[in-house]
Amino acid sequence: MNRKLVNIVLVVLGLAIVVIIGKDFIGKKAGKNIANQYKYDVSEFRKVDSTAILFREAGTFAVDANEPKGIAVSGKEIVVVAEKMLLKYDYSGKELLRKDLPDTANCVTVNSNNEIWIGMLHSVALFDQGGILLKRWNSFGDRSVITSVAVSGETVYVADAGNRIVYKCKRNGQLISKIGEKDETKGVPGYVIPSPYFDVALDDSHFLWAVNTGRHSLENYNADGSIRTSWGKASFKMDGFTGCCNPANIAIMADNSFITSEKGMPRIKWYGQHGEFLGVVASPDMFNEDSYLAPDIAIDSDQRVIALDFERKQVRIFEKKADGNK
């Protein structure tokens, strides 16, 4: 009789323990699924009128590397730098080249001679198409953060987000001049670069364009460093640039229209040569919802936009819709 009582007590005790543990587990799970009444909500600005989307995604492939950093187009090949790696792919995503780099790469560009210029953290290096190092410049100093390189013939423009300046250099790295230092006589407002996104590109007349992200503008410079023109405005709406510092990346089409890429709420857009908003290449909902990195962008000879999606580690190819010409 006693044994029976003990057994009953033990079973009840066991059941009580299971109930308490189960309740605690479920309670914890439920607690972790409470709606956030303080949510930072930008969903309204993620919505895009479908008629404003003038490009379609024509292809995509994965980049087999840990931290992709930059993208460029070389003829019919796509060049990607990732950590200490130089990669080349064809448009189907087939890997054509994988070479180790001497330092961590930040950005890449390919000039008209198909030379590969790579911006490292503090310096610039030149490689041939086989990934062989041809030349490496001296460091721009510990404060420098090289984020973009643009090459026009014998002139190389290097964007340094750390020092908030563009260096105009010879091919051997010799400094010719600095562009973008605040100078009221030349109408130069000075760069405001709150985060390490600082892109440069050249138009078809080889004039320099640089983003001034803190001022939400693109600035165009004469060879002497004076301002030719600028455009851009801050806005969460589709025709402006969001956040503290955008556009993070730019690329220029053959007709001198602009492709811009933004961080915070990633979106890729198309602007005319005078800065008028034309339409959307990739809307925010085409990127992961929690994504906030600005895709790097390049333009190929068919005027397609080649984007490097850092979150998905993918190369994404966008081409104009049949009725997408403006």
Next chain:
Amino acid sequence: MSANTEPKSMERRRFIRSGMQMALAVSLGGVAGISLLKSTSKNLVWQIDPFKCVQCGRCADECVMTPSAVKCVHAYELCGYCDLCGGYLKPDPNARSTAAENQLCPTAAIKRKYIEDPYFEYVIDEDLCIGCSKCVAGCTSFGNGSLHLQIRHDRCKNCNECAIARVCPADAFQRVPADTPYLIKGGFTKGSGAKGKEKKG
């Protein structure tokens, strides 16, 4: 039948008795060991890993303290001192001003101060901050992530089981030594417990 042969029921009883004695000894030893370890180990306190935090808003409501002991802190060395600050201003504000309608913080706990064109400094008023992390989300998405949450130990009760840690969806709460109780961005780098340089980008 030999003299030292016992019935099977006797063997079983002896086995059970010695087993129970052994279990009692092990559990007593364990309790003593844990007590000894606790008395000799460093004091630990709760802290938030800012790189794990997903700005869920729980810190404002779940803390046993009112207002929460979790506060927004500012890593000034990372801040861009932006005019259009994603942590201070609502998305698409009417103007970049201190008007209440333009402020993101529900308690106006961030003070905006002009430095020089176009730079502004942002200071947290901890008495007003409720730890809702709305500003942290804005700064992380659209800025450099210099605004982040930390448990302030002049306010924290250091509960044995932290009420916020229980419901943190990112498991960002961890125990840290009481003599180094903060995981401030800049000094504390992602993936390391040691002080180091903040990773750019």
